[in-house]
């Protein structure tokens with residue numbers, strides 16, 4: 001890693017009145033697995049197609065390996081794209097499907113054979129070369145589609161929701177498979193999905209997009225633990241979003257008043273009293289206590305509440321806690337010590353550390 005291989009500079013794409021991609025700036029390093037993540041219509045495919053050269057930007061530039069390729073034809077760019085609808089040639093064997101690109105480019109025969117063998121090994125389909133596409137499972141067929149793109153030895157592989165057509169179980173297996181392929185190949189992957197869990201599982205970095213713009217760029221843990229906006233906080237994982245106003249800023253913490261309750265959060269330079277703000281708190285950061293004495297003395301966020309519902313979901317249980325100010329709080333606890341049983345009338349306490357609170361602009 002280190003060298004920038006894909007560089008998008010002030011990239012824009014308009015379709016008539018629709019702004020599909022708005023002033024996008026992004027650098028991807030060699031060997032990285034970067035995922036464009038965002039809701040339907042946010043501009044992911046359009047961005048990928050501009051990198052591939054299949055779509056001409058309205059303005060801005062695309063650089064690959066330091067070269068301005070904005071006006072370079074797709075086939076002359078060191079990239080290959082894998083689509084969701086990967087359509088293998090049904091009358092050709094798996095090996096012939098994979099060999100298709102190199103055949104057209106008239107590679108020497110033994111080089112093609114070697115390449116096909118190598119690709120079958122990388123996607124773990126050794127011995128499948130003589131089969132026809134209709135003799136493969138969905139996951140195997142998708143791996144052939146990958147091999148067909150990878151044999152051209154692109155510097156960058158562009159993948160647009162390649163697992164979209166697979167059922168959930170196969171999808172999860174293929175996510176790990178793809179990560180393995182990425183490691184074995186050492187090629188840069190720019191991946192597109194609207195599935196936040198898929199992005200978290202696979203990516204070195206996530207580029208979170210909304211309405212044609214980049215909302216936040218960071219590793220999965222960075223974006224999950226330090227979302228910069230309400231959108232980021234909502235889109236990745238689950239969060240309690242408490243609307244309030246900053247009441248005080250001291251050397252050690254920020255106090256945010258939410259409907260009569262005061263929450264404590266870490267200090268940040270941009271925060272000052274009077275600002276409307278949202279406190280984002282992940283459900284698994286909150287602990288339940290039967291009595292106040294059990295709560296660690298250093299925990300500053302301690303509130304009384306009642307349990308409105310308990311939902312058992314295997315490894316975790318979800319609790320809806322009604323706080324004394326009427327606010328509903330989602331809490332998730334591991335079920336390793338059992339599921340806590342409360343009656344709706346039971347008073348109990350919730351508590352969490354101030355570092356679990358992320359204060360966002362309202």
Ligand SMILES: Nc1ncnc2c1ncn2[C@@H]1O[C@H](COP(=O)(O)OP(=O)(O)OP(=O)(O)O)[C@@H](O)[C@H]1O
Pocket residue numbers: 015018019020038039040041042043044045046047194
């Ligand atoms: N050829 C086109 N002509 C007109 N509008 C287009 C065209 N292609 C895309 N758009 C519009 O540009 C916006 C971005 O589309 P894009 O396909 O990039 O979204 P996406 O993030 O890939 O969405 P999805 O997750 O649904 O695939 C959308 O509003 C879409 O309707």
Ligand SMILES: [Mg+2]
Pocket residue numbers: 044045046
């Ligand atoms: Mg798309």
